[in-house]
Amino acid sequence: AVAAADPYIGIDPDDILGNETVRRTLLANGMILTSQGIPFLQAGDELLRSKYGDHNSYRSPDAVNAIRWENKRKFLPVFEYYKGLITLRREHPAFRLHGRQEIERSLEFLRCDGGVVAYVLKNNAGGDAWNNIVVIFNANPGPVSQRLPETDSCWNIVVDHTAAGADAFRSVQDPEVQLEGLSMMVLYDKYGQPEPRSKMIEIRYERPDGDYRGWNLWVWGTGIQDGQHDFRQMEDGYAVARIEVLPETSSVGYILRLNDWEEKDGAGDRFIDCSGSRERVKVTIRDREQENSGDKNDPLQMTS
Numbered sequence: 001a002v003a004a005a006d007p008y009i010g011i012d013p014d015d016i017l018g019n020e021t022v023r024r025t026l027l028a029n030g031m032i033l034t035s036q037g038i039p040f041l042q043a044g045d046e047l048l049r050s051k052y053g054d055h056n057s058y059r060s061p062d063a064v065n066a067i068r069w070e071n072k073r074k075f076l077p078v079f080e081y082y083k084g085l086i087t088l089r090r091e092h093p094a095f096r097l098h099g100r101q102e103i104e105r106s107l108e109f110l111r112c113d114g115g116v117v118a119y120v121l122k123n124n125a126g127g128d129a130w131n132n133i134v135v136i137f138n139a140n141p142g143p144v145s146q147r148l149p150e151t152d153s154c155w156n157i158v159v160d161h162t163a164a165g166a167d168a169f170r171s172v173q174d175p176e177v178q179l180e181g182l183s184m185m186v187l188y189d190k191y192g193q194p195e196p197r198s199k200m201i202e203i204r205y206e207r208p209d210g211d212y213r214g215w216n217l218w219v220w221g222t223g224i225q226d227g228q229h230d231f232r233q234m235e236d237g238y239a240v241a242r243i244e245v246l247p248e249t250s251s252v253g254y255i256l257r258l259n260d261w262e263e264k265d266g267a268g269d270r271f272i273d274c275s276g277s278r279e280r281v282k283v284t285i286r287d288r289e290q291e292n293s294g295d296k297n298d299p300l301q302m303t304s
Contacts, residue, residue: 002063007050016077023182026081030184033085034135036097046082047071084164091166093126094133099225115139118146127197130188138179147176151189159186196247201274204238204284212239214259219243221252250275
């Protein structure tokens with residue numbers, strides 16, 4: 001049955017990107033590749049992989065599950081479209097913001113109705129070289145118009161229903177743009193001079209027992225991503241964590257804790273002074289035994 005089937009019978013080889021099923025596929029994965037967070041694609045999507053109607057093929061043989069590599073040449077425009085979206089994501093940090101706070105500060109929705117979602121990544125989001133980036137999705141079978149934010153320059157299109165990438169292939173001067181049905185569009189208005197995206201706080205933690213299992217930092221005031229930060233590596237006997245903060249941040253609070261508040265190392269809230277122009281602040285935290293004359297409520301010593 002698989003050998004006799006042709007799941008691509010409706011695709012015109014001279015107009016592959018014009019096929020409705022193909023356009024739905026590109027739109028769905030276009031949403032994934034331009035969204036914040038870690039994108040995930042099913043293997044073979046870029047080759048229009050088919051499972052021949054088998055909706056749950058985990059027990060099916062290779063006749064159903066095989067990736068047919070010859071489809072790359074057969075459906076090359078689809079492969080190139082995905083390649084362009086991946087290039088766009090890699091080259092522009094606005095699509096890879098680091099945390100909820102940075103996303104909320106940089107992303108503004110323009111529209112969420114009638115099968116259309118449009119938003120702008122504004123003010124050199126994430127330190128991007130593009131000043132403002134507009135992303136539009138049209139899930140309607142027919143074309144729609146979307147009003148664009150005001151700008152003192154034109155809007156440059158890098159993604160539409162025909163192509164995707166990081167280089168502009170046409171521009172619009174009008175205050176609104178028209179999208180074809182079942183398609184997406186990405187535009188930017190101009191290059192800017194972004195402020196430094198962030199500065200880094202490097203925290204080195206030393207415990208006499210050498211047991212760092214489960215220990216982490218709870219931080220606030222970063223402006224990018226508050227909450228739990230793990231010690232990711234060991235260097236010279238220290239557990240090391242690195243925390244990104246906004247360039248204008250002057251102070252970041254932290255608590256050393258075991259797992260989810262099972263235990264705290266230290267009596268209370270602590271703060272790191274990261275004011276000034278330094279792009280990297282290094283802090284060492286040591287757990288030390290208290291002398292009789294010491295502060296019995298403060299077992300931590302911090303140097304910067």
